[in-house]
Amino acid sequence: MIGTRAQGDALLLIARWVLPVRGPAIEHGAVLVSGNRIAAVGRAASLVAEAGDAKVRDLGDAVLLPGFVNAHSHLELTVMRGLLEEADFRSWITKLTRIKLERMSHEDLLDSARLGALEAVSAGVTCLADTCDSGVAVEAIEDAGLRGVVYQEVFGPDPAQCGESMQSLIGKLERLDAARSAPDRVRLGVSPHAPFTVSAQLFEHVADLSIARQLPMAIHAAESEAERAFLRDGSGPFGDRFRERGISWTPPATSTIAWLETLGVLAARPLLIHAVQATPDDLVRIANADASVVHCPKSNAKLGHGIAPVREMLARGLRVGLGTDSVASNNLCDMLDEARSAVMMARAVSRNADAMSARRAIEMATIGGAEAIGLDSETGSLEPGKRADLCAVSLDGLHATPIHDVEAALVFSCTANDVALTVVDGVTVYDREAGGATLLDETRLRARLAEIARVISGSTSG
Ligand SMILES: [Zn+2]
Incomplete structure (x- = not known):
């Protein structure tokens, strides 16, 4: 068709x-x-x-x-919908990474992303801010006729990996840029994944690249209690993983947002994904840096991370979008369900029915997301x-x-x-x-996803 x-x-x-x-x-x-x-x-x-x-x-x-502007997705992970239920956060992320790297080919990841893009168009989403490791989201978004920003992910918890990670990131960006068929609709950005997978040095280098090349940046930040403990004193599951792998880590003893400010990362005005743990001081830091936030209420609730202080963010005038996150932690790309959840949670946690209106939630799901990713002059209203x-x-x-x-x-x-x-x-x-x-082609994609699901479903143990 x-x-x-x-x-x-x-x-x-x-x-x-x-x-x-x-x-x-x-x-x-x-x-x-x-x-x-x-x-x-x-x-x-x-x-x-x-x-x-x-x-x-x-x-x-x-x-x-x-x-709708879905301000945080991981299209390539669509095939993992419902696969990693009831896992704690560390094993959830470890298993997900292992399957993605070891069990899925480039074509598998691309069709997984295409099915995610198909779900998005059928849900009224017209723009996605997708963080992607393999880079397949660019092609999937183009194929579906969507608009979006694809943030190429970069990992490297060990400071010794910094040079290699940067080289790999730059190579991937060049290849994606050359392969784009609709650069007007799909923009490229960078995403240093999270504080527990990216060293201080790598954060600094990616921020420099983001500023020098005017590449938008997105970071998973202040998402979980496990992340907070890792930054505070190196305790918890992420600290354990660093010790097991022999990676040195000097906890900054601050919040994630304060750490990113110290490193100069906030100067790149990143899109901060989650910010569940953001303190009132962190919100001042985000406002002063003119950075943005994407609120993912369902993913945060499902993974047991909590509820971001979204009411306080909005009261401070921050740019806040709504995101579904991956369907591995949601399990839907449904922005109306996300908006409903945002309202319900804001009202429940504050015991105040005035905490968020339906209109406010619709704004976050549309123009708020467009503002958060810098596309509000083009879309969102x-x-x-x-x-x-x-x-x-x-x-x-x-x-x-x-x-x-x-x-x-x-x-x-x-x-x-x-x-x-x-x-x-x-x-x-x-x-x-x-x-x-x-x-x-929905029929072909359904068949492909069933086939890929069969292959990966045997690999969730251990
Ligand atoms: Zn995410």
């Missing part, structure tokens, strides 16, 4: 509700798409008159909103001149009936299963009515 390319043509999408996100909801609204950009947003009655010979699609009882990245969520399910408040309906009633249409850069990449994803 070939995607419906509206480029050069005009398309008028009409729906019962339009949520531009920056601006109030519009009942009986419409969005006029011209080529790959949004030409107008407003009342359907007035846009019909303006639309001339544009193709018209009336989505009926649905809400049109900006496509429905505004004339921006890229035509949008989705339609059907409101005709029993679970959403009746509608009194469209934002509450989206966040508290709807799920990714209600997504009817996804458009990226003016191209329809998912159309439920027309059979689903338009650019990826």
Whole structure:
């Protein structure tokens, strides 16, 4: 199947509700798409008159909103959905790394990532910030017609590995850059993985590279109690692993965010993934550095890490996006479920129903993510001149009936299963009515994932 390319043509999408996100909801609204950009947003009655010979699609009882920005994913790990349940964090991450490195070929990782991208388009996601070890996410995102930033991961806990890790990182970035077929849609970045897999020296070198080449950077930071103990005094499972491997480690006796500030890493204005353990002082550090945060409430809860102080982050004016993290720790790429979880957890932990509104959660899932990854001038809201990245969520399910408040309906009633249409850069990449994803072969990918799952399922012991 070939995607419906509206480029050069005009398309008028009409729906019962339009949520531009920056601006109030519009009942009986419409969005006029011209080529790959949004030409107008407003009342359907007035846009019909303006639309001339544009193709018209009336989505009926649905809400049109900006496509979701999933600000943290690991597409290559999609095949590990449900594989590593009930493991503690250290063994979860160790097993996951071993399977990825030892049991999966490049083609396996690529098809795993493609299935993740297929799930994303069918969930109304139009932009992904993906941290990736193998680099396959670039091709998968391009193939699915998505927008995104792929942060090439780099590892190296031993200071002696620093030179080698940097050389390997630079080589990978050059190869990915040369292989990109849609550099306008898919940007490259770097991701020094986490404080327990990256030495101080390597962090410093990657930050220098990020600044010198203007490559966006993402870091898993302040995620777990195990990480906090490792930085505080070298205790806990990560300290044990360093001792077993004979890697020297001098704990800085500070928080992760303070350590990253000391190393000069915050100067690269990184996207800080998780920040569950961030203290009030850390939030000041993040604000002063003009860094961003991606909140992954479901992954943090499922792995037993806790709840990030997202209310305090928002109160301080930090740029905060929402991310699903990998499906190995979620197990869904469903931004409505993520938004709902963010609201529920913020309210539950603060014992305050005012802690986060449905509207705030929708903002985090769209423009907040776009701001956090630096793409807000292009995507994240429905505004004339921006890229035509949008989705339609059907409101005709029993679970959403009746509608009194469209934002509450989206966040508290709807799920990714209600997504009817996804458009990226003016191209329809998912159309439920027309059979689903338009650019990826779902039947082939389902068969491939079943095959890869069989191979890796024997390797989870030990
Ligand atoms: Zn992650």
